[in-house]
Amino acid sequence: MRSLPVVLMLVGALVLGGCGKKPTTVPESSGSTVVEGSGTGSEQGQGQVGEGRDLPGASGSPTGGPAGVGNVIYFDFDRSEIRPEYAALIDSHAKHLAGSGAVKIRVEGHTDERGSREYNIALAERRAQAVRRALMLQGAGDGQLTTVSYGEERPAAVGSDEAAYEKNRRVELVYGR
Amino acid sequence: MFRRILAALAILALPAAPAGAQLTVQILKGMAESVPIAVVPLAWEGPGEAPYDVAATVHADLERSGRFRPLPRAQLVEQPHAAGEVDTADWRMLKVDYVLVGRVSGLPDGRFEIRYELVSVANGERLLGTAMPADPKALKRASHRVADAVYEKILGVRGAFATRIAYVAVDGPVTRRNYRLVVADADGANESKVFESHDPIMSPAWSPDGRSLAYVSFHSGLSAVYVQTLATGAQVQVSAKSGINGAPAFSPDGSRLALALSRRDGNVDVYVLTLATQNLQRVTEDPAIDTEPCWSPDGRTLYFTSDRAGGPQVYGVGLEPGARARRLTFEGSYNARPRISPDGRQLAVVTVDRGAYRIGSVDLQRGGLQVLSGGQLDESPSFAPNGADILYTGRVGGRDTLAIVSSDGRVQRQIAASAGELREAAWSPFLD
Numbered sequence: 001m002r003s004l005p006v007v008l009m010l011v012g013a014l015v016l017g018g019c020g021k022k023p024t025t026v027p028e029s030s031g032s033t034v035v036e037g038s039g040t041g042s043e044q045g046q047g048q049v050g051e052g053r054d055l056p057g058a059s060g061s062p063t064g065g066p067a068g069v070g071n072v073i074y075f076d077f078d079r080s081e082i083r084p085e086y087a088a089l090i091d092s093h094a095k096h097l098a099g100s101g102a103v104k105i106r107v108e109g110h111t112d113e114r115g116s117r118e119y120n121i122a123l124a125e126r127r128a129q130a131v132r133r134a135l136m137l138q139g140a141g142d143g144q145l146t147t148v149s150y151g152e153e154r155p156a157a158v159g160s161d162e163a164a165y166e167k168n169r170r171v172e173l174v175y176g177r
Numbered sequence: 178m179f180r181r182i183l184a185a186l187a188i189l190a191l192p193a194a195p196a197g198a199q200l201t202v203q204i205l206k207g208m209a210e211s212v213p214i215a216v217v218p219l220a221w222e223g224p225g226e227a228p229y230d231v232a233a234t235v236h237a238d239l240e241r242s243g244r245f246r247p248l249p250r251a252q253l254v255e256q257p258h259a260a261g262e263v264d265t266a267d268w269r270m271l272k273v274d275y276v277l278v279g280r281v282s283g284l285p286d287g288r289f290e291i292r293y294e295l296v297s298v299a300n301g302e303r304l305l306g307t308a309m310p311a312d313p314k315a316l317k318r319a320s321h322r323v324a325d326a327v328y329e330k331i332l333g334v335r336g337a338f339a340t341r342i343a344y345v346a347v348d349g350p351v352t353r354r355n356y357r358l359v360v361a362d363a364d365g366a367n368e369s370k371v372f373e374s375h376d377p378i379m380s381p382a383w384s385p386d387g388r389s390l391a392y393v394s395f396h397s398g399l400s401a402v403y404v405q406t407l408a409t410g411a412q413v414q415v416s417a418k419s420g421i422n423g424a425p426a427f428s429p430d431g432s433r434l435a436l437a438l439s440r441r442d443g444n445v446d447v448y449v450l451t452l453a454t455q456n457l458q459r460v461t462e463d464p465a466i467d468t469e470p471c472w473s474p475d476g477r478t479l480y481f482t483s484d485r486a487g488g489p490q491v492y493g494v495g496l497e498p499g500a501r502a503r504r505l506t507f508e509g510s511y512n513a514r515p516r517i518s519p520d521g522r523q524l525a526v527v528t529v530d531r532g533a534y535r536i537g538s539v540d541l542q543r544g545g546l547q548v549l550s551g552g553q554l555d556e557s558p559s560f561a562p563n564g565a566d567i568l569y570t571g572r573v574g575g576r577d578t579l580a581i582v583s584s585d586g587r588v589q590r591q592i593a594a595s596a597g598e599l600r601e602a603a604w605s606p607f608l609d
Contacts, residue, residue: 078488115534116514116527116556117601118380118424118437119482119489121400122445122466125421129443147443148399149421153377158351160554160572 094138112165121151200365234320243588348597391425435470525558
């Protein structure tokens with residue numbers, strides 16, 4: 001299970017590369033972050049893979065975020081407060097957005113699988129909104145940010161244990177949406 | 178009456194493609210005092226082979242309910258076909274309380290007629306004697322209706338065998354999940370696909386006439402609520418506002434839809450959308466999460482989940498202006514996703530019971546919460562239209578699957594799918 005997200009990203013990239021029929025549809029979130037974002041591997045608890053990727057190159061891409069900065073913010077159970085350790089990450093993205101007004105991102109909220117699905121949609125929305133507000137406080141423009149809540153529908157890690165749950169309670173910043 | 182039934186059957190016979198996975202129902206826990214009954218194969222009064230084994234379906238329905246113990250067919254020492262031929266002394270020796278007998282014959286217009294009689298072994302009384310016409314394609318449904326009548330006569334509660342369920346089936350690789358919204362008979366047969374997407378489909382809800390489903394789909398890239406007519410497949414987008422569009426629930430008269438919306442500010446609240454006018458009424462206005470609305474049977478109250486007191490709990494609020502929400506669950510740290518019983522007395526909820534997510538029942542008159550299910554990740558309770566059973570989603574072997582528990586917790590059944598995961602089942606209303 002531990003290595004699953006890595007496999008998913010690779011397969012996701014292949015799937016995305018192979019089918020270009022509907023660009024507005026977001027396929028699997030973990031797949032799309034690899035294609036659209038930069039340095040996602042290191043923030044998904046998959047450091048060894050993240051370090052092997054071409055981060056500086058990705059930062060030059062018009063659809064990427066700030067170089068070498070992760071794009072996933074993790075949350076505590078049933079909470080939507082942003083933990084202090086993510087202040088720098090959010091600040092980097094906010095500055096990046098403030099500096100390039102044409103860049104748009106999707107702020108995607110997620111929860112772990114426990115409990116009621118629609119309540120989880122609401123909880124993930126609250127997480128996404130917390131990140132959206134934090135980005136705007138640091139200079140990102142309202143029009144650059146779209147939020148979407150997937151609740152528990154799109155886990156980053158499969159499994160019914162705390163190791164999977166903590167990877168799934170997250171907000172992903174997806175560039176180019 | 179029968180014309181109305183046939184009209185409903187015609188609609189239900191139409192829908193699209195078969196949906197794939199085969200469903201089977203297994204009884205995990207039956208009632209010790211289940212009713213012993215003999216369901217005698219019905220005589221076929223026509224040429225060639227009988228068009229359908231009505232008794233087999235009645236037998237299976239009654240057995241699957243967990244409330245009956247039908248005698249195995251091999252143990253039927255005699256096979257009477259009319260009440261007058263039932264020798265109660267013989268059936269008493271087999272320790273059977275009731276005997277169902279009958280005949281099937283062809284009608285001049287090409288339909289069939291099912292005649293059935295229910296006999297009480299205790300006193301020889303003929304409890305039911307009914308002749309029912311049935312379209313050749315609807316003999317299975319007609320058989321469910323025979324089971325409904327037997328169930329009601331003996332238990333005093335209308336049977337719900339001739340109803341349907343809607344659910345979300347998920348399969349395919351994790352990188353490219355396939356979501357299907359499926360409608361099937363209450364016994365899992367006759368699956369048909371309503372909608373399909375590689376993006377999540379959630380929260381199916383029946384219209385009170387059983388002809389439409391409201392649900393959430395992400396196929397546009399963002400969440401939106403749709404209403405789809407089953408007979409025609411026509412899909413209408415009814416809510417696609419900024420933020421989340423979720424948790425649809427039809428009002429008892431079908432004219433309005435309760436929803437959870439977050440609008441632009443991200444504050445999730447309960448709203449009521451009048452479908453004909455698109456008029457939107459805000460019901461809750463609290464900085465906390467308010468979601469998962471459910472209508473009281475009289476349409477005057479909405480039950481919903483809110484974390485305004487810290488964690489999720491269930492509240493009720495009147496729809497009259499200025500009404501204040503009232504908290505209804507007090508036991509445990511987590512009570513969510515309320516569904517009201519058809520008689521308005523019992524709320525089924527998702528509750529945390531010693532660390533496990535289970536289906537609980539709240540008695541609205543006396544208070545108090547009873548835990549009904551025994552899984553680790555049980556969710557999405559939905560009452561049968563007769564109130565006797567609750568359909569829900571549980572996790573078995575790492576996969577979401579459907580299960581049914583009686584609303585008193587005494588009968589427990591599991592619905593197994595041959596492939597994929599099944600979740601978020603919603604039980605239809607009565608369909609006639």
